Structures are given as structure tokens and as C-alpha cells.
Amino acid sequence: MNQLKKKRTPLEVWNIIGLSILLLYVLFLVQPLFNLLKSSVVDNEGGLTLAHFKKFFSQKYYISTLANSFKVSIAVTFFSLLIGVPLAYFYNLYEIRGKKGLEILIILCSMSAPFIGAYAWILLLGRQGLITKTIEAILPITVPRIYGFNGIVLVLVTRLFPLVFLYVSGALKSIDNSLLEASENLGCTGLNRFFKVVMPLCMPSILAAALLVFMRSMADFGTPLLIGEGYRTFPVEIYNQYVGETSVNHNFAAAISVVAILITALVFILQKFLANHYRFSINSLHTIERKKIHGIKNILIHLYAYLLVFISMLPQLYLFYMSFRNTSSSGSVFTKGFSLNSYRIALKRMSSAIPNTLFIGGISVLVVLFLAVLVSYLVVRRRNVVTSTIDSISMLPYIIPGSVVGIALVITFSKQPMVLTGTVTIMIIAMIIRRIPYTIRSSVAILQQIPMSVEEAGISLGASKLYTFFRITVPMMKNGIISGGILSWITIITELSTSIILYTSHTVTLTLSIYIFVVRGTEGPAAAMATILTLFTTISLIIFIKVSDGKEMVM
Amino acid sequence: MSVAITIRNAVKIYGKNIVIPDLSVEIKEGEFFTLLGPSGCGKTTLLRMIAGFNTIEGGEFYFGDKLVNELNPAKRNIGMVFQNYAIFPHLTVRQNVAFGLRTRKLSTEEIRTRTDEFLELMQISEYADRLPEKLSGGQQQRVALARALVIQPDVLLMDEPLSNLDAKLRVEMRSVIKEIQNKLNITTIYVTHDQEEAMAVSDRIAVMNRGVIQQIGSPQVLYQRPANKFVAGFIGKTNIITRALVPQENTSKLLISDSYAIDMPVIHHQERKQVLVSIRPEDFQIVEDTEGMAATVNDSIFLGLMTNYFVTLETGERADIIQESTINSIYSKGSTIRLQVNVEKINVFSEDGAKNLLLEE
Incomplete structure (x- = not known):
């Protein structure tokens, strides 16, 4: 037998890239989280204490914010599934008129910042709301109020059910038609087939969607802040403890944040555990063909789909209408007739909002894409200790609520040696951290579709590793990368919970400016800015659909 | 130029799994040599060690007199045809074939003439400016062959190149491969699990099982005087x-x-x-x-x-x-x-x- 040589790891170009990325993660993610943890266990004098956690768990009020968040998240997840799964089923199995447009509208519903929806719903169904007043003027009944639990759930469900729709649609597209035919052939049809065949086949996607919806509703902070009134959820509590008017306690905010992370981590693990029970792969040769149906069923399905989209789009439509109403010169009172006053006022007072949005969003997207492509390549093609670590760390932001990311960054970068608070840089860093897990996931999915042998072909023809990567791999990923980039762009420009903690008057973005106008009670300009934002997202979405060409959407 | 390949005491280990315990073989210059065996016998592993895509845990691999163990796959001057063809889908047929010449920084004119020559040889000139997704399996196979051969490699490596084709095309393509190999007289190592295919194209065949070469010989010898029970059962x-x-x-x-x-x-x-x-x-x-x-x-x-x-x-x-x-x-x-x-x-x-x-x- 011959001597076995231990293969040494050469310092090749991908190892250097891997180490550099790991360093970036340590600097901008691990370190801030560590500082957050540290600050949750020290008192004002800097001594070690668990007092903040004790305070949280011993007072009924704080516990109730946690319980409220849970109630909201569970209700939102439940209703989103209840609405989204049938919608996806109808959409993919039956012929629906105008289905392409319908899909765009469904996706569009999910793409506005939730607090804008909350605000518009208040305008419609609040105490002075248009619908409330109209109904109560005609009928002798009291319309149930939108504030509190009901309102939060309504707003979040109308925004989050599209995620369920997209995930389940993706799963349905991968089911082979023959499976449905086989079940029909064996006498299992209709509802029976839905529960016995279709649902189990979609289970991995349903669980993934449920997790995403749960996380988003748990972390959402703008909606309960505006529409919750007395109903406090704990992202709001974190925010109040951090920047609140009454009692500011950074260490306590940090402690609540730590609790929040632990809870979301637990939910994440639970979901992974459940998802492991539903693992299988389907070889789909023939995708499901949409069937034409007739009569009352057909009408009901159309009614269901279009009514749902109409209700979900209502806030945006109403704000669109409001943005063109005439206002007083201050912008806070509507007067008779229509004008572009709101736009004039909005653009004058927040002149930097659009450039800021373009700049922060643009740079963030470019960096996110650049890093995500490199990370996905390392994770898929170069498995080792370093890249596995990067893989795990890169998923951290997925389970960390946005406001917590904001607080962790402020704690870390408000002192020497790196003072970044108040700068555009910290906003960009925050957006990158928030968005990168999703883009990495989608890039990984794309890369896994590309056989390794294509790269080996490049190398065997004499090309270097980097040359092969940029000439072969990246061009093959191109469409996926661009569509991933557009999605990132849309989520970044509608982001609120992190940026609200980090912004200063120099770094106000479109979304922030809407929030500021809403809080100040200047409704016209708020509606105008919201309409501009909707325009941005709509255009981006249309470009996305053109580029992705019917491929699946990974949110 | 075509070279002889010598492998001495090759060892391949994945984790704790010894895939190839100790393998030696000599492949002559210009020979059509086939590695034949059931799936999991280590034939593709060995081919990828020769190509440089798998690490070598022991032994020596020579191209001619040159030890290539540590040589970067990009520098081995091999032409490789992959099981799934590995055609670059975003490049046209011509760009695919020219890829290896580009990386060798040849003049535009030379790239053009050599690419044309091989497009002609493989009878795919008419598809030169199409994207590969429009081509049939057999045509893609021809592109893959042209791309591997145009760089004038020392060795041609083929990893189950016909397994994705239907039966009729498989028979057609194997005579194309044999004919081209005869014409260019290039040392070729061919991997397959199909004994009939191996018999049809090879000068010599190495029958492998569990990482060990059971017998090396001409198709006739393997069939008529198998070295052991495994070879007797595997061939025919x-x-x-x-x-x-x-x-x-x-x-x-x-x-x-x-x-x-x-x-x-x-x-x-x-x-x-x-x-x-x-x-x-x-x-x-x-x-x-x-x-x-x-x-x-x-x-x-x-x-x-x-x-x-x-x-x-x-x-x-x-x-x-x-x-x-x-x-x-x-x-x-x-x-x-x-x-x-x-x-x-x-x-x-x-x-x-x-x-x-x-x-x-």
C-alpha cells in the first residue's frame, strides 16, 4: 500500500473571499448582536444583572405585550392560510379570467408597507372613517371599530396572504398532473382530493409560508403602532422603551429584544422540525392544466378571487384618490375639489426623500446581490467550516425582528472606533442585513439548478476559477439574480421597522416620510407620498415579471 | 499531441470510505481505452482524478513523463465530454466551441478557422449561431465533442457521454465517436456501464468492480477468456x-x-x-x-x-x-x-x- 498524503488546503481565491465575507459578518452582525446581548444584562453602572429580564417577566403589562404579539401572529397566520391556500388552489387548477393581472395585483398587495395599509384602513373604517360614517348615517347600527386586535389582524392578513398564495402556487406548479389524474382514477375527487393529495403535497410550502407569515406579523411594528391603540404588542414596546416619549431605557429595550430573538428562534426551530416530516421530491414532467368550469362554481371562484384582491387593494386605491384631493396650504385639511397640492407640499417638505430612497435602496441592492451571489457560491460549491459558518450566520437576520436589528446597530456604532449612527452608511448596512438572507436563499436555489459539470467544462478548457465564475456561472444565474435584486429593491424601499430607529432628518426615505406625515396628521402629503411609493413598487414589479418570465418568486 | 497515461497505485478516499484502494494502469498513446463497470465501481471517480476534479489521496498520475497529481485541471490540456454535455446555455454553439481557444488567447483569426474546422468535422456548422437549448440531444453531444477536441487536447476524457440519448442515437453517436477518434488518433479514456457500447468502441477495456480493476483486455479476450466470475457475468x-x-x-x-x-x-x-x-x-x-x-x-x-x-x-x-x-x-x-x-x-x-x-x- 502506498503512503497517504494529507491534502493541504491551498490559499485559493475562494478561501480568501470566504474569509473576507466572514469578517464582514462578524463586524456588522455578530458584533452588534453580541453588544445587544451584553447591554441586556448590565445595569446603569455597568455591573452584571438580570434585573431587566426579571422586570419583564414579573410585570403583567410586559407579559401581556408578548401574549398579544402571539395572539396576533397566530391569528394572522391562521387567516392568511385560510384565505391564501384556497386562492392558490383555484388559481392554479381552474381557468380564471384575467389571471395574469390578478396575480400582479395579489403580489402588489403584499408590497406596500403594512403601516400604510393600517393608516388607510383608519381613514376608511376608523372613528371618522368614510365607510363607518356612511353606513352609520344610513343604517341604525354601530359599525365595529377597527382599532386594536381586529384591525391589526385585518391589515396584516390582507398584506401577508399573498405570501401564502405565492408559496403554495409554487408548490402546485411542481405537482405532476398525473398525480391528480391518478387520484381521480382511484375515485378520490373534489374536496377529498384536496385534503388527501393536494394539501399533503404542498405541505412543505405551506409550512414555509406559515413560518414567514408568523415571523412577519410577530416583527411588524408599524401596524400595531398606528391601529393598535391600547393593544400593545412587543415590537411596539421595544420601540417605546428605546425612543419613547416617557421612559427611555436602552438596557431594558435590549432585554426585550433578546426575549424576542429567543422566541422567534424557537418558532424557527419548531417549523424546521415540522418541515422535516414532509420531505419528498417530485419529478414533474407535466404541470397541472387549468380546467375551465361553468355555472355557479365558476362565478363563486371569480367572486372570491376578485373580492379578496379588491379588499386588499382598497387602502392603496383610497390613498390614491385622497392624494389628488385639494388641501389647505398646510396640507392637513382637505378642501373641496381636486389638485396636486398634496404632491407639491410633500415634495417640498421632504425634498430629499426620493433621492435618499433611490440612493440607499440602490446601493443596498447592489451590495446585497454582490454578497449574496458570492455567499451562495461558497455555500453550494465550496462546503467547508468557514462557508458553513457563513451559511448559518447569514440566516440570523431571518429570525431577528427589524427593530432589534436597528437597536443592535445603534448600540454598536454610536461609539468609537466606528461612529456611524445618523449616517447614510448605517442605513445601507441595516438594509443589507435585513434583506440578505432572502437573496442568499434565492441565489442558492438558482445555483443548485446549475450542474457542477458546466463549471468543470470551463476549467477543463483552460479557464481559471474566477474567469469561469464570471464568464459561465454568473451569466447563467443572471435572470435569477436580476429578479432577486428587484424583489430586494421593493422590500428595501418599503422597509420601516429598522430605518425608523436609525433615521435622521438627512436620511428620510419615502416610507419614513409617509410615516412622519401620518404622525404629524398631514394626511394629503402622506397620501401623495404613499401613491408615489406604490408607483415605484408597481413599476419595479412589472419589470420583475418581465425579467423573471413566469419563474417562481422567492420572497 | 497525444500522450500515454500511466497511473501507479492510485488511492481515492471519501471520508472513511475507500473508493479506490490501489489501482495501476497504463494507457497507450492514441488508444481508445474504456473503463467499464457497474455504477459505484469507481470508474467515474478515476476519470475525474485523471481530469483533476477529484483529489488524489495516493499514487502517481503521469501524462507521458509528466507527473500531473498537483497540476491544476485548467493546465492539464484535456478535452472532457460530460454526461449531461455541460454545454454553456448562454453561449451560442460557436461561442461554446471557441471557449477553450479564447482562454488560450489565440488570435481572432485562428479561433475562427479552428472553430470552423471542428464545426465542420462534427457536422454542426449550420447551427453555429444558435443557442444550445434549441438543439437535440445528439446535436448537443456533437457540440460537446467539438468543444473538447478543438483545443487539441493531449487526452480526451468521456464520462458516459451517450447515456442521455435514445437507443438509436446511441448507436449512431458511438460510431461518430469511434470515427473521430480514429481520425485524430487521440488518447481517449471512455467511461460507461454499458458493456455492448464498450465492446463497440474500445481498443482495450478495463472492467472495474469496487474500485479494483478485474481485467484489462481487448473486447474479444474479455468475452472469451474472462479473468474471473465477475467479468464473465458482466460481459455478456x-x-x-x-x-x-x-x-x-x-x-x-x-x-x-x-x-x-x-x-x-x-x-x-x-x-x-x-x-x-x-x-x-x-x-x-x-x-x-x-x-x-x-x-x-x-x-x-x-x-x-x-x-x-x-x-x-x-x-x-x-x-x-x-x-x-x-x-x-x-x-x-x-x-x-x-x-x-x-x-x-x-x-x-x-x-x-x-x-x-x-x-x-
Whole structure:
């Protein structure tokens, strides 16, 4: 037998890239989280204490914010599934008129910042709301109020059910038609087939969607802040403890944040555990063909789909209408007739909002894409200790609520040696951290579709590793990368919970400016800015659909 | 220029799994050499070690006199054809073929003429400006071959290149491959699990099992004088029966049945022992004679030129027999026939099946 040589790891170009990325993660993610943890266990004098956690768990009020968040998240997840799964089923199995447009509208519903929806719903169904007043003027009944639990759930469900729709649609597209035919052939049809065949086949996607919806509703902070009134959820509590008017306690905010992370981590693990029970792969040769149906069923399905989209789009439509109403010169009172006053006022007072949005969003997207492509390549093609670590760390932001990311960054970068608070840089860093897990996931999915042998072909023809990567791999990923980039762009420009903690008057973005106008009670300009934002997202979405060409959407 | 390849004591280990324990082989310059074996036998692993895509845990790999163990795959000057072709989908056929020439920084003019030459050779000039997704499997295969050959590699490596094609195209493409290889006279290492394909294209074949080369030889040698039971069963069909070998003066007698024994003059043994006898279906003869072993016909399939019989021997074993079809002479189910064997063509293995007693000494 011959001597076995231990293969040494050469310092090749991908190892250097891997180490550099790991360093970036340590600097901008691990370190801030560590500082957050540290600050949750020290008192004002800097001594070690668990007092903040004790305070949280011993007072009924704080516990109730946690319980409220849970109630909201569970209700939102439940209703989103209840609405989204049938919608996806109808959409993919039956012929629906105008289905392409319908899909765009469904996706569009999910793409506005939730607090804008909350605000518009208040305008419609609040105490002075248009619908409330109209109904109560005609009928002798009291319309149930939108504030509190009901309102939060309504707003979040109308925004989050599209995620369920997209995930389940993706799963349905991968089911082979023959499976449905086989079940029909064996006498299992209709509802029976839905529960016995279709649902189990979609289970991995349903669980993934449920997790995403749960996380988003748990972390959402703008909606309960505006529409919750007395109903406090704990992202709001974190925010109040951090920047609140009454009692500011950074260490306590940090402690609540730590609790929040632990809870979301637990939910994440639970979901992974459940998802492991539903693992299988389907070889789909023939995708499901949409069937034409007739009569009352057909009408009901159309009614269901279009009514749902109409209700979900209502806030945006109403704000669109409001943005063109005439206002007083201050912008806070509507007067008779229509004008572009709101736009004039909005653009004058927040002149930097659009450039800021373009700049922060643009740079963030470019960096996110650049890093995500490199990370996905390392994770898929170069498995080792370093890249596995990067893989795990890169998923951290997925389970960390946005406001917590904001607080962790402020704690870390408000002192020497790196003072970044108040700068555009910290906003960009925050957006990158928030968005990168999703883009990495989608890039990984794309890369896994590309056989390794294509790269080996490049190398065997004499090309270097980097040359092969940029000439072969990246061009093959191109469409996926661009569509991933557009999605990132849309989520970044509608982001609120992190940026609200980090912004200063120099770094106000479109979304922030809407929030500021809403809080100040200047409704016209708020509606105008919201309409501009909707325009941005709509255009981006249309470009996305053109580029992705019917491929699946990974949110 | 074409080179000889020498591999000495190659070792491949994945984790704790020893895939190739100790393998040596010499491949001659300009030879069409095939690695043949069932899936998981290590043939693709070995090919990828030669290409430089797998690490080498032990042993030496030489291209000519040059040790290539640590040489970057990009610098080995190999042409490789992958199982899934690995055509670059975002480049046109021409750009695919020219890729390797570009990385070699040749002049635009030279790239053009050489690309044209190979597009012509592989008869794909008319698709030069199309994207590969528009091409059929066979055409993609031609692009992959042109791309691998245009760089004038020292060695051509092919990893199950025909396995994604339908049966008819497979036969067509294997003659294309053989023809091109003959024309360019390039050292070629070809991996396949299809023994018929291997026999059709190869100068020599190495039959592999569990990381070990069982036998190296021409298709004819492998078929007629397999080195062990595994090769006998893997190349073509055979019937293996256990029988006694009895020493005689200067010869040995093989007891096929109580009434039928044959002389094996080439085998000399001192004592009686059990051996494995490998008889291919065509090496049985159905005879009207009284001498021979009795068998009962269970079923028969008429294949046209040949007729296939499934029989139970008088000793209880089942056997496959193939005979040239004759008019009016299909033996019916349940009928009893008498069999003799073609002494020249049968093979006798040691009881454990590890060696062919006819190849000893």
C-alpha cells in the first residue's frame, strides 16, 4: 500500500473571499448582536444583572405585550392560510379570467408597507372613517371599530396572504398532473382530493409560508403602532422603551429584544422540525392544466378571487384618490375639489426623500446581490467550516425582528472606533442585513439548478476559477439574480421597522416620510407620498415579471 | 499531441470510505481505452482524478513523463465530454466551441478557422449561431465533442457521454465517436456501464468492480477468456454451475453430469476439487446423441435468427440456452432434450470465482 498524503488546503481565491465575507459578518452582525446581548444584562453602572429580564417577566403589562404579539401572529397566520391556500388552489387548477393581472395585483398587495395599509384602513373604517360614517348615517347600527386586535389582524392578513398564495402556487406548479389524474382514477375527487393529495403535497410550502407569515406579523411594528391603540404588542414596546416619549431605557429595550430573538428562534426551530416530516421530491414532467368550469362554481371562484384582491387593494386605491384631493396650504385639511397640492407640499417638505430612497435602496441592492451571489457560491460549491459558518450566520437576520436589528446597530456604532449612527452608511448596512438572507436563499436555489459539470467544462478548457465564475456561472444565474435584486429593491424601499430607529432628518426615505406625515396628521402629503411609493413598487414589479418570465418568486 | 497515461497505485478516499484502494494502469498513446463497470465501481471517480476534479489521496498520475497529481485541471490540456454535455446555455454553439481557444488567447483569426474546422468535422456548422437549448440531444453531444477536441487536447476524457440519448442515437453517436477518434488518433479514456457500447468502441477495456480493476483486455479476450466470475457475468450472459474437477493422467476430467464428462486437457490438478463452470448460452449444443446431460425445457422465446430456451438441467440448476433457429424445430414446453457443451469456449473458475483456471501458468 502506498503512503497517504494529507491534502493541504491551498490559499485559493475562494478561501480568501470566504474569509473576507466572514469578517464582514462578524463586524456588522455578530458584533452588534453580541453588544445587544451584553447591554441586556448590565445595569446603569455597568455591573452584571438580570434585573431587566426579571422586570419583564414579573410585570403583567410586559407579559401581556408578548401574549398579544402571539395572539396576533397566530391569528394572522391562521387567516392568511385560510384565505391564501384556497386562492392558490383555484388559481392554479381552474381557468380564471384575467389571471395574469390578478396575480400582479395579489403580489402588489403584499408590497406596500403594512403601516400604510393600517393608516388607510383608519381613514376608511376608523372613528371618522368614510365607510363607518356612511353606513352609520344610513343604517341604525354601530359599525365595529377597527382599532386594536381586529384591525391589526385585518391589515396584516390582507398584506401577508399573498405570501401564502405565492408559496403554495409554487408548490402546485411542481405537482405532476398525473398525480391528480391518478387520484381521480382511484375515485378520490373534489374536496377529498384536496385534503388527501393536494394539501399533503404542498405541505412543505405551506409550512414555509406559515413560518414567514408568523415571523412577519410577530416583527411588524408599524401596524400595531398606528391601529393598535391600547393593544400593545412587543415590537411596539421595544420601540417605546428605546425612543419613547416617557421612559427611555436602552438596557431594558435590549432585554426585550433578546426575549424576542429567543422566541422567534424557537418558532424557527419548531417549523424546521415540522418541515422535516414532509420531505419528498417530485419529478414533474407535466404541470397541472387549468380546467375551465361553468355555472355557479365558476362565478363563486371569480367572486372570491376578485373580492379578496379588491379588499386588499382598497387602502392603496383610497390613498390614491385622497392624494389628488385639494388641501389647505398646510396640507392637513382637505378642501373641496381636486389638485396636486398634496404632491407639491410633500415634495417640498421632504425634498430629499426620493433621492435618499433611490440612493440607499440602490446601493443596498447592489451590495446585497454582490454578497449574496458570492455567499451562495461558497455555500453550494465550496462546503467547508468557514462557508458553513457563513451559511448559518447569514440566516440570523431571518429570525431577528427589524427593530432589534436597528437597536443592535445603534448600540454598536454610536461609539468609537466606528461612529456611524445618523449616517447614510448605517442605513445601507441595516438594509443589507435585513434583506440578505432572502437573496442568499434565492441565489442558492438558482445555483443548485446549475450542474457542477458546466463549471468543470470551463476549467477543463483552460479557464481559471474566477474567469469561469464570471464568464459561465454568473451569466447563467443572471435572470435569477436580476429578479432577486428587484424583489430586494421593493422590500428595501418599503422597509420601516429598522430605518425608523436609525433615521435622521438627512436620511428620510419615502416610507419614513409617509410615516412622519401620518404622525404629524398631514394626511394629503402622506397620501401623495404613499401613491408615489406604490408607483415605484408597481413599476419595479412589472419589470420583475418581465425579467423573471413566469419563474417562481422567492420572497 | 497525444500522450500515454500511466497511473501507479492510485488511492481515492471519501471520508472513511475507500473508493479506490490501489489501482495501476497504463494507457497507450492514441488508444481508445474504456473503463467499464457497474455504477459505484469507481470508474467515474478515476476519470475525474485523471481530469483533476477529484483529489488524489495516493499514487502517481503521469501524462507521458509528466507527473500531473498537483497540476491544476485548467493546465492539464484535456478535452472532457460530460454526461449531461455541460454545454454553456448562454453561449451560442460557436461561442461554446471557441471557449477553450479564447482562454488560450489565440488570435481572432485562428479561433475562427479552428472553430470552423471542428464545426465542420462534427457536422454542426449550420447551427453555429444558435443557442444550445434549441438543439437535440445528439446535436448537443456533437457540440460537446467539438468543444473538447478543438483545443487539441493531449487526452480526451468521456464520462458516459451517450447515456442521455435514445437507443438509436446511441448507436449512431458511438460510431461518430469511434470515427473521430480514429481520425485524430487521440488518447481517449471512455467511461460507461454499458458493456455492448464498450465492446463497440474500445481498443482495450478495463472492467472495474469496487474500485479494483478485474481485467484489462481487448473486447474479444474479455468475452472469451474472462479473468474471473465477475467479468464473465458482466460481459455478456453466462450460466455458472458448480461441478467437480477430477485429476487424470496429464489432463483433468470435468464431471458435467452423472453420464456426461469432458476432458479439460489444459488444466492439470493433483486432487479432485469443486470448480465453477461458466457456459455462455450459445456454448450449449442441443444434440440428438445419447451422450450429454438431460434437461427439461421450461419455456422458449423465438427471436428470429436465434431461439432462446430456458431449461432445468437434470442436476436441478436452471440455464439459458441460445440456438440458431431452424425450420420446424422449436422444442415445446416440458420436452426433454440432451445438451453438450463447446469445450473450447467454456471457462472454469476456482470455487471462489476469483481466477480462471484456463489462464493459469
